[in-house]
Amino acid sequence: MSPVATQDRVLDEKATGKVFHDLRSFLKVLEEAGQLVRIKEEVDPEEIGAAGRASANLKNGPAVLFEKVRGYRNPVVTNVHGSWANHAMMMGMDKDTPVKEQFLELNRRWAKYPVSPERVEDAPVKENIMTENINIFEILSLYRINTYDSGCFLSKACIVSADPEEPTNYNKVNMGTYRMQVKGKDKLGIQALPFHDIGLQLSKAEALNQPVPIAICLGNDPLTTFMASTPIRYDQSEFDYVGALNNGVPMKITKSPTYGLDIPAGCEVCIEGYIEPRVRECEGPFGEFPGSYSGARLQGVVQIKSISYRNNPIFENLYLGIPWSEIDYLMALNTSVPLYQMLKETFPEVQAVNAMYTHGIGAIISTKVRFGGFAKAVAMRLLTTPHGMAYAKIIIVVDEYVDPFNLEQVMWAMTTRVDPDKDVSIIKNCPGMPLDPSSNPPGMHNKLIIDATTPKAPEKVSRDTELLKPPAGTEKWEKIISQLLKQTKN
């Protein structure tokens, strides 16, 4: 279903067609546009987290590339996705593209799914391979991201794994981003939450006491990383979506050297190993996306068997802290778009979904309201989608003329349309996000729905609301004033 069919032609003209098959080509374009800064002086490894925090604090913060990290061989880049400008350029759009337009463009491209990838034999990641005396520190310039993290973490890895019962089923191959604590030269921890696809696969394998082979791909083209952290159905292919979001240009994939898993051909580094079955070990804490440290838990363990890498591999890693940091930009629209698509299947009345807040723990839905109570039904549908069920906790529903990405308008709707006596509902004892510090016990949520829509019959309408429409000529004057402002700036 294409919700923005009438705007296809306009958006096609804006999509410049710049497609990235690896990280390096994206970094080059960022640098040309002034959205990448290069640090030539040698830095201490533990300064990189601070730089990631700093850049995400800036409006249109750039990617930060460190050429020399003390004691290590190879460069590091952080904040690659950490601004709306970089996010727009990821899709080949102009860096000043407003958020709502980026949302609409993503939805337009979403409808192109599936776009089967192109398989290639050779890939730069196969230039080198380490299979003996494995030492991850030789390849990656690892560092502690936040002060009280338990150690060095990989925070932006795209991890590929197959379904243990159907390992050759292409659609059940999963690519997801899961945090990994470095615990040895050849050992990692992994956080596999039960409702994530890798949690499903791990459960199947562990019931049979089997290991789960994985390929940990680092330093990917920006849309591959985007899709790795996007909630889609278990039997949908992230690779097919990357092609769709590339505006129809197939992604390139290759077989990983050790386990023959399908991996992004453009990645800088591919670490292959297996999750040890039925083993849990102390892992964390780690500064997580809700802005606080998650506690130490007993989580999975990975044994590394090989590391393949490009010449002079770049370690791409992400800073996460009090929102907004790079992870919030990365997850903002890749959470909103799938939720919007799922809602639209049941309720074509839905106009847009803003699920940008803390990976969708907070969401705002704009919808037409057909009759009394309709908005509550729409909110409940969000809560029964796979991602909404696990993450969404606070849902605000607004009328179709309220832009859910415009928080001033959302606050207007809340302050003038909510009667707390009838418009606020709490649904108790639902599934929830364990990393949300207010989830109690971890993994359970009480859900909150706020209906900020105008009442409709048979609900009693206590007051008529005749909206103040803009006076005739407003659009004309917007153009005149913008033009004059541009001339003044020049």
Add this chain to the structure above:
Amino acid sequence: MICPRCDTDKVHLLVKSPVGNVWEMYICETCTYSWRSTESADKTDPARYAKNFKINPSEIPNMLVIPTIPPLKA
């Protein structure tokens, strides 16, 4: 050497800097905390490590298991 975080003494050298002789990293076998020799005292000194992030080794076996381990299929 004592782990700055859980104060046990089963600690080993994790890795030396691949380039130059500029730092070492150590790891604790009990709580898996790792640290670099060049980090500040609040990350490397057991006496200065933040109290609310300290781990008591006896708590470890009772920590939340994620994900739960399923029963073995016959």
